[in-house]
Amino acid sequence: MWIKDRHMWMVFVLPGVLLLVLVLGWPAITSILYSFESGRAGEAGYTLANYKGLFKDPFFKTTFWNTVVFVSFSVASHMILGLAVAMVLHSALPAKPLFRVIALLPWVVPDVVAGIIWKWMYDPIYGALNDLLITIGIVDNPIEWLSNPKLAMTSAILVNLWRGFPFVMLILLAGLQAIPRHLYEAAAIDGAPKLQQFIHITLPGLKKMIVVALALDIVWEVRRFGLIQAMTQGGPGVLTEVLSTYTYKQYFKFFRFEYASAISVVMTIVLLLVSLPYIWMISQEE
Amino acid sequence: MAEIRLVEVTKRFGSNTAVDRINLTAQEKEFLVLVGPSGCGKTTTLRMIAGLEETTEGEVYIGNRMVNNVPPKDRDIAMVFQNYALYPHMSVYKNLAFGLKQRKFPRSEINLRVTEVAHMLGIKELLKRKPKELSGGQRQRVAMGRAIVRKPEVFLFDEPLSNLDAKLRVQMRGELGKLHRQLETTIVYVTHDQIEAMTLADRIVVMHNGIIMQSGAPMDVYNNPKNLFVAGFIGSPAMNFFDVRITAEKGTLRVNGDNFQLTIPAGLQDRFLQAKDRELVLGIRPEHIYDRSIKGSFAGGEPLKATVEVVEPIGSQVILLASCGSENLTACVDPQTRAKPNAAIEFLVDTNHLHLFDKQTEKAY
Numbered sequence: 001m002w003i004k005d006r007h008m009w010m011v012f013v014l015p016g017v018l019l020l021v022l023v024l025g026w027p028a029i030t031s032i033l034y035s036f037e038s039g040r041a042g043e044a045g046y047t048l049a050n051y052k053g054l055f056k057d058p059f060f061k062t063t064f065w066n067t068v069v070f071v072s073f074s075v076a077s078h079m080i081l082g083l084a085v086a087m088v089l090h091s092a093l094p095a096k097p098l099f100r101v102i103a104l105l106p107w108v109v110p111d112v113v114a115g116i117i118w119k120w121m122y123d124p125i126y127g128a129l130n131d132l133l134i135t136i137g138i139v140d141n142p143i144e145w146l147s148n149p150k151l152a153m154t155s156a157i158l159v160n161l162w163r164g165f166p167f168v169m170l171i172l173l174a175g176l177q178a179i180p181r182h183l184y185e186a187a188a189i190d191g192a193p194k195l196q197q198f199i200h201i202t203l204p205g206l207k208k209m210i211v212v213a214l215a216l217d218i219v220w221e222v223r224r225f226g227l228i229q230a231m232t233q234g235g236p237g238v239l240t241e242v243l244s245t246y247t248y249k250q251y252f253k254f255f256r257f258e259y260a261s262a263i264s265v266v267m268t269i270v271l272l273l274v275s276l277p278y279i280w281m282i283s284q285e286e
Numbered sequence: 287m288a289e290i291r292l293v294e295v296t297k298r299f300g301s302n303t304a305v306d307r308i309n310l311t312a313q314e315k316e317f318l319v320l321v322g323p324s325g326c327g328k329t330t331t332l333r334m335i336a337g338l339e340e341t342t343e344g345e346v347y348i349g350n351r352m353v354n355n356v357p358p359k360d361r362d363i364a365m366v367f368q369n370y371a372l373y374p375h376m377s378v379y380k381n382l383a384f385g386l387k388q389r390k391f392p393r394s395e396i397n398l399r400v401t402e403v404a405h406m407l408g409i410k411e412l413l414k415r416k417p418k419e420l421s422g423g424q425r426q427r428v429a430m431g432r433a434i435v436r437k438p439e440v441f442l443f444d445e446p447l448s449n450l451d452a453k454l455r456v457q458m459r460g461e462l463g464k465l466h467r468q469l470e471t472t473i474v475y476v477t478h479d480q481i482e483a484m485t486l487a488d489r490i491v492v493m494h495n496g497i498i499m500q501s502g503a504p505m506d507v508y509n510n511p512k513n514l515f516v517a518g519f520i521g522s523p524a525m526n527f528f529d530v531r532i533t534a535e536k537g538t539l540r541v542n543g544d545n546f547q548l549t550i551p552a553g554l555q556d557r558f559l560q561a562k563d564r565e566l567v568l569g570i571r572p573e574h575i576y577d578r579s580i581k582g583s584f585a586g587g588e589p590l591k592a593t594v595e596v597v598e599p600i601g602s603q604v605i606l607l608a609s610c611g612s613e614n615l616t617a618c619v620d621p622q623t624r625a626k627p628n629a630a631i632e633f634l635v636d637t638n639h640l641h642l643f644d645k646q647t648e649k650a651y
Contacts, residue, residue, distance in 0.1 A: 182371035185338050190385035190432075191359035200384070204375040 035261035050262035060263070062238050063246040070157060070242050071221040077161040078217055079210070082168030087202075089169070090176040107166035115230025118159040122146050122231075146232050152239045156228060163227065164220075168213045175209030176202070208281070215278030219271055243267050288349035288362070288439040288472055289314045290335060295344030297330050297496075304330045306496040307344065312474055317466050319475045321483035322493035323519070328476045329444055331493070335474060336365050336442050348440060359388075364433035365442040369449060370425045372417040378404075378428050379413040385436045403435045406468075423454045430462075434469065443475040447482060459485060480520050484508065492516050514567060514648040517641055523572045523605060525641070526615045530568040532561050532642075541568055541640070545611025548588040551637050558642055561651045569641030572605070575617035577625060578632040587634040594625045606631070 003011060036046040054060050085103055093099060106114070121129045122145035130142035145155040179201065187197045225244040228234065234241035234249070241249075243263060251260035290312040297305040305327040312318040320328040333339040334346060337358035346353050353361050364385075372381050379400060386396045404410045407427045417425060426446065433441055446462075447455045463486055466473055477483055483490045484504045491501040492515070499519075500512045511517035517525050530541045532550075539550040539558055548568075550558055576584040592615060596607040599621065606617045606625050617633060625631050642651040 180369070180371065182367045182369060183373060185336075185358075186365070186367060186371040186373075186432075187384075188338070189336060189358045189363065189365050190436075191388040192384070196388060200373065200376075204373075207375075 031261040031264055034258050035265045037258045039256065039258040050259050051266075053259065054262055054266065059238055059241070059246070063241045063243055066153070066238070066240065067222060067242040069153060070160070070224075070240075071218060073157045074160045074164060074221045074224075075214065075217045077157070078165045078168045079213065081161060081165040082213070083172050083206075085165065085169045086173040086176055089173055103169060104166045106163050107170075109163065111163070111224070111226030112230045114159065114163045115227040118162075119146065119231045122155060147236055149236055149239055152232060152236055156231060156240050159231065160221070160224065160227060164217065168217060171209050171213045172206060175206045179205040211278055211281055215275045218274050222267065222271055222274075289316075289347075290318075290440060290472060290474060291347040292331070292335070293345045293347070295331070295334060295346060296342045297327070297334060297339060298342045304496055305334070308493075308496075308498050310491060310498065310501070312472050314472055315470050317463075317473045317475065317486055317488045319477060319483040319487035319490045320493055321477055321480055321490055321519075322499075324478055325495075326493040327496035328478075328493050330496075332365075332442050332444055332474060332476045335440075336363055337361050338365075361440075362438050363440045363442055364436050364438040365444065366429050366433050366446045368445040370417075370429040372425060372428055372432070374417055377414050377416060378409065378420070381417070381428055382413075382431050382435050385432065389436075399435050399437075403431045406434070407431050422450050423458065426450060426458060430465070434465075439471060441469075441471055441473045443473065445477055446475075448477070448479070455482075462486060480522065484520070490520075492519060494519075510650070511569075511641065512650050514569075514643045514650075517569050517643065517650070521571060523616045523618065525569045525571050526575075526613075528568045528570075528610075528613050528615075529645070530566050530642075532558060532564075532566060534559070534562060541566075541642075543568065543611070544613060546590050548590070548635060548637055548640070550640065553638065554640060558651055561642055561644065565645040566651075567643040567645050567648075569643060570615075570635055571639060572616045572618040574636040574639040575615070575619070576634040576636070577606075577617070577619040577623045578634045579624065580620050580622050584634055584636065587636045590633040590635050592631055592633060594627055594629055594631050597623075597625055597627055608633075 035050055036048070038047045038049055089096065089100055089103065109117070121127050124130060124142040124144050124147075127142070127145075129145070130139075133139045134142065143151070146152055183201050183205075184197055187201055192200065223244055224242070225248065228240055228242055228245050229248065232240045234245045244267075247260050247263045247267070250256045250263065290310075292308055292310040294307050294309060295305060296303065296307050308327075308331065310331070320331060322328050330339060334341050335348070337353065337356065341354060348361055348363070373384065376384065382400045382403060383396045386399060391399075400413070401410075404413055407430060409424060409427050409431060412420060412424055412428070417428070420428065426449075429446070443462075447458055450458060459482060466486075475482075475486060487504050489501060490504050490507055492499045492507065494515050500507055500516045502510075507516060508520055511520060511525075514527070518527070528543045528546075530543045533540050533542055539555050539562075541548045541550060575590070576587065578589065590610065592608040592610040594606055594608045595614075598605040598607070602621070603618045604621050604623050604625070606619055606623070608615050608617065608631060619625070643649065644651070
């Protein structure tokens with residue numbers, strides 16, 4: 001055989017690497033190159049015009065801050081609700097498997113489907129939510145959840161809370177299950193009340209899982225597209241426009257490939273910076 | 287200081303009874319060891335004393351106080367867990383100080399007590415380390431320190447040595463005994479290791495299937511096991527058992543086994559006479575069986591013929607596994623023995639140490 005045994009691994013790894021280069025590497029490099037092109041016919045060579053344009057673009061600025069708000073509130077609420085539900089599911093609860101499945105359901109629903117479902121739930125005329133609120137007498141007139149400028153972003157975040165918390169819940173539940181029961185018993189004998197046990201045993205025990213969940217959730221929420229696209233398409237105006245929907249618009253609506261590419265490159269850099277602590281922690285492990 | 291008293295205590299998990307109406311008292315300053323095979327209910331009993339498990343029925347007293355509804359922290363107990371249960375993200379110092387801090391001790395007092403205990407256990411240099419940077423023995427010490435530092439009335443130990451290697455276990459066993467003499471507190475100690483039980487205990491309590499089989503001073507339990515289970519569980523190698531019957535002939539009693547006959551000495555005759563005509567189990571400890579060919583080792587006793595199957599020299603003695611008719615027997619004999627596998631051997635049995643049990647009730651005569 002012309003391949004030595006100790007080089008054989010390359011043969012096994014090759015198909016995977018080729019596939020990754022094809023579907024990830026090539027588009028990534030292409031869009032980075034795109035982002036440095038001017039896009040005007042006849043102009044050759046590379047330019048920084050797209051990036052300069054970004055900083056002058058008021059819509060980009062709004063979109064950027066919308067993304068920050070959307071992501072931080074989504075992630076924070078995922079963490080809080082996820083931990084709370086995980087702790088309930090971890091405690092002695094009757095019919096635990098059933099509740100576990102129920103809690104996971106929102107996560108199983110595809111992004112776009114969730115967006116469409118909630119668009120209808122929120123609908124001022126046909127929506128179930130307004131119907132419910134009016135029936136039990138909390139409000140007199142239907143609320144325009146998605147078209148009221150003051151409510152649109154909040155409504156979008158609420159849907160994202162519902163859709164996204166199960167993932168955090170799942171990770172933290174695994175973390176909770178890995179904390180030895182004896183630690184709680186030792187603390188109970190040591191005289192620590194439940195809150196102290198939470199602070200001194202649960203939280204430190206979950207630290208790594210929290211970092212993992214945080215990093216992954218931030219990355220995913222920054223990229224979240226289907227939900228908003230299906231629900232508001234960035235509206236009203238640009239009030240719920242986030243980087244992913246803005247990129248989509250630039251690319252597929254206005255066909256400004258180069259500008260859209262520049263936005264994605266900026267997005268990637270920001271995400272890399274955000275996930276640095278996570279990468280650092282993983283490297284510390286080894 | 288306090289005594290611990292369990293009155294008719296039962297614990298059921300669903301339909302499974304883990305502890306069945308036990309009555310038990312640990313005297314003040316007593317080192318009480320609960321011993322038994324896994325699943326016998328000893329750990330559950332300990333956890334009920336600690337308050338980590340509720341009793342299904344019965345009452346638990348610490349001192350004069352009924353503590354059934356008292357949470358663990360208010361029972362004035364400290365517990366050392368099998369896997370130490372050290373708080374992984376805290377330094378040794380913080381581990382030791384945690385209980386005192388929760389009880390709002392002043393900082394100076396905490397510092398004083400932690401230093402004192404660290405000195406006592408020889409872990410002074412480790413105070414800044416995290417549990418994962420410690421060896422098994424060091425973790426064990428910290429776990430004990432965490433219990434001692436609170437100066438509780440009662441110490442509860444749940445198989446504290448079972449995660450250590452053999453050599454360290456012997457060493458820590460010695461230190462535990464020393465510690466008990468120093469602290470003079472009531473200790474309830476759970477183990478499945480009968481050597482630990484024998485060496486540490488003032489009194490041992492043998493449990494089986496949630497029931498107390500026997501309790502008493504270690505040597506008393508060893509010499510006078512009340513039933514078949516205790517006889518077989520306490521002692522290593524385990525006691526030999528033979529199915530026998532007793533016959534009386536002209537005023538002398540004999541035990542008749544499958545392949546042997548032993549005359550019962552005068553001292554045991556009155557006791558064993560009541561067992562006549564019953565189906566019986568004879569118990570002989572391996573150390574009461576001697577190799578007849580070794581001169582001057584043992585005189586008297588009754589001969590027993592057998593065939594050697596395995597010879598296990600362990601240095602101070604030789605363990606012989608032999609067959610006697612349809613039954614197997616183990617003998618611990620002098621290392622001078624010339625016993626060979628598959629060769630016939632003649633043993634001498636010290637008949638003053640025979641044990642007789644009823645086959646049906648399993649009780650000793």
